[in-house]
Amino acid sequence: MTEIHGECATGFEPVRAAFEENFAERDEIGAAFSVTRHGETVVDLWAGWADPDRTTPWRADTLTNVWSTTKGMTAICAHHLADAGLLDLEAPVARYWPEFAAAGKQDIPVRWLLSHRSGVTGIGPERPVTVEELYDWDHITGLLAAQAPLFEPGTVSGYHALSFGFLVGEVIRRAGGLDVRAYFAKHVAGPLDADFRIGLDTDVDLARCSTLVEPVLSAETASALAQAFASAGPPALAALGNPRVQGRDSNDPAWRRAILPALNGHGTARAIATIYGALASGRLLSDAALATAREGQGRAVDVVGGLGTEWALGFYLGGEEHGFGPNPRAFGHDGFGGSSGGADPESxxxxGYTMNRMGSLLRDDPRKMALVNATFAAPALRS
Structure with a gap:
């Protein structure tokens, strides 16, 4: 039996049971899960090991790279700017970033960056990019500014897997006067005392990181993935294959120190739950700004991910998959490997969920879903 640490309020006992089951039945190495209700913490659990050799215990302050769960944090910054009147989501991106008008992109509005509808899913294969190049902000944003859309903007969604952070982050920098790491620290994490960073900048924080373990794919899954890449069109190849990042990349200190606002947020489950709890309770955004952030953009099959999805502005909506609870308008964002953060303001x-054994799915990892389902089935919510 894995020793479980932390607290679980009366009426949320099924959550602790699901957390234990993830270790006993779903091969968890180290993980944390936290829940807030009306802004108050009701579940805060952690257990296991921060490294695959099982030499370093997972602690309350263990930081984990949460991959695309970071995108939700970056989106919050954009909505915070809009709420302050400094960013118009309906305005062309080029109003704030004139260089972006190149290659016919002069009319693309900011909201299409947030909803993955700009067509700039990444950098086209004619200009191969290495993982190391991602660490040079001006270089990558310059390439994206020059990039032509890879599908007709506004017509469909195509997951901006890597480009989302650079595109939205550069708009934040131009409109808000701070890079996205600094803006997030000043206006989101700092006021909430939330232990989450978009890129790390101290050796102390590097030492708190868990080591991510790449997913082990069955022969069938590996074959299907290879076939998917072989038959992928330009939007998907740009988004997922240029460069093709691997789970192991996130363990590199250079990755951890970079500003990658779609990929390298590092935080605790408690911090993720705190931030989404502040969103749900109106402490980060006005009611009007939160309503805008949750606006569904129409359900469709994403041309990159190939999954039925309804995007809001920077977040997934739970939809029929109920990825963030039974309310289809609950919202949040998952990260490659399993991490997640989300909120249901109505309840x-x-x-927030963090872990270091990566699963193979882009969203709705079975461990996360077990925890979410247990949370919303908890007796405390029926009282």
Whole structure:
């Protein structure tokens, strides 16, 4: 039996049971899960090991690279700017970033960056990019500014897997006067005392990181993935294959120190739940700004991910998959490998999940879903 640490309020016992089951039945190495209700922490659990050799215990302050769960944090910054009147989501991106008008992109509005509809899913294969090049902000944003759309903007969604952070982050920098790491620290994490960073900048924080373990794929899954890449069109190849990042990349200190606002947020489950709890309870955004952030953009099959999805502005909506609870308008963002953060303002519930054994899915990892389902089935929510 894995020793479980932390607290679980009366009426949320099924959550602790699901957390234990993830270790006993779903091969968890180290993980944390936290839930807030109306802004108050009701579940805060952690257990296991921060490294695959099982020499370093997972602690309350263990930081984990949460991959695309970071995108939700970056989106919050954009909505915070809009709420302050400094960013118009309907305005052309080129109003704030004139260089972006190149290659016929002069009319693309900011909202299409947030909803993955700009067509700039990444950098086209004619200009191969290395993982190391991602660490040079001006270089990558310059390439994206020059990039032509890879599908007709506004017509469909195509997951901006890597480009989302650079595109939205550069708009934040131009409109807000701070890079996205600094803006997030000043206006989101700092006021909430939330232990989450978009890129790390101290050796102390580097030492707190868990080591991510790449997913082990069955022969069938590996074959299907290879076939998918072989038959992928330009939007998907740009988004997922240029460069093709691997789970192991996130363990590199250079990756951890870079500003990658779609990929390298590092935080605790408690911090993620705190931030989404503040969103749900109106402490980060006005009611009007939160309503805008949750606006569904129409359900469709994403041309990159190939999954039925309804995007809001920077977040997934739970939809028929109920990825953030039974309310289809609950919202949040998952990260490659399994991490997640989300909120259901109608119930007052928000949560965060971090782990270091990566699964193979882009969203709705079975461990996360077990925890989310247990949270919303908890007796406390029926009282």
């Amino acid at each position: 007052g519930i928000a949560f």
